[in-house]
Amino acid sequence: MTALILLAAGRGSRFGGGKLSARLGEKPLARHVSDRLLDLPLSRRITVCSASTPDLPGFERVLLEPADAPLSRSIAVGLAAIGEATPVLIALADMPLVPFAHFAALTAAFDGNMVATKVGSVAMVPAIFGANHFETLKNLVGDRGAGALLRDAPWVELHPSLAIDVDTADDLALAERALEPDDI
Numbered sequence: 001m002t003a004l005i006l007l008a009a010g011r012g013s014r015f016g017g018g019k020l021s022a023r024l025g026e027k028p029l030a031r032h033v034s035d036r037l038l039d040l041p042l043s044r045r046i047t048v049c050s051a052s053t054p055d056l057p058g059f060e061r062v063l064l065e066p067a068d069a070p071l072s073r074s075i076a077v078g079l080a081a082i083g084e085a086t087p088v089l090i091a092l093a094d095m096p097l098v099p100f101a102h103f104a105a106l107t108a109a110f111d112g113n114m115v116a117t118k119v120g121s122v123a124m125v126p127a128i129f130g131a132n133h134f135e136t137l138k139n140l141v142g143d144r145g146a147g148a149l150l151r152d153a154p155w156v157e158l159h160p161s162l163a164i165d166v167d168t169a170d171d172l173a174l175a176e177r178a179l180e181p182d183d184i
Helices: 029-037 071-082 100-109 131-138 169-178
Strands: 003-008 045-049 060-063 088-092 114-119 122-129 155-157
Touching: 003 029, 003 071, 029 088, 029 100, 045 071, 060 071, 071 088, 071 131, 088 100, 100 114, 100 122, 100 155, 122 131
Parallel strands: 003 045, 003 088, 045 060, 114 155
Antiparallel strands: 088 122, 114 122
């Protein structure tokens, strides 16, 4: 069964800090994706977070050390916490509009190797990786994620309007306008 690593340790510097706790509808930004992932059958739910990441019920918290480490370190810390050779879904806590149906479609399309989300012509996370990719993922460097590994991966399409990555206050306002009543 697939495990989950939810990346939720970002500094939010373009947002002015604290973006994952910022209110989107009636709850913190990070809770939108975490709440959706609670219904997905997963062996474990780990969030790689900072001390300022809001509580995400149903998730094991793993603190990123040092707190200002790059995205590549968050991935490595999450994989170390999983610790077993099980496929892993990597998702971002600042993408609040990705629907449950998309995560379920990724799970259904996973062939044991990898499957990506495709927005336009870009393959990206959320994505599922087989254990055969863990060593490469653990050795990523800098603030670049796993995108380079996903270029030739099979994919599940996600409409661009659902792929909002909240990095600024303007992005948060855009996500607020796009929220469905059930998401609030």
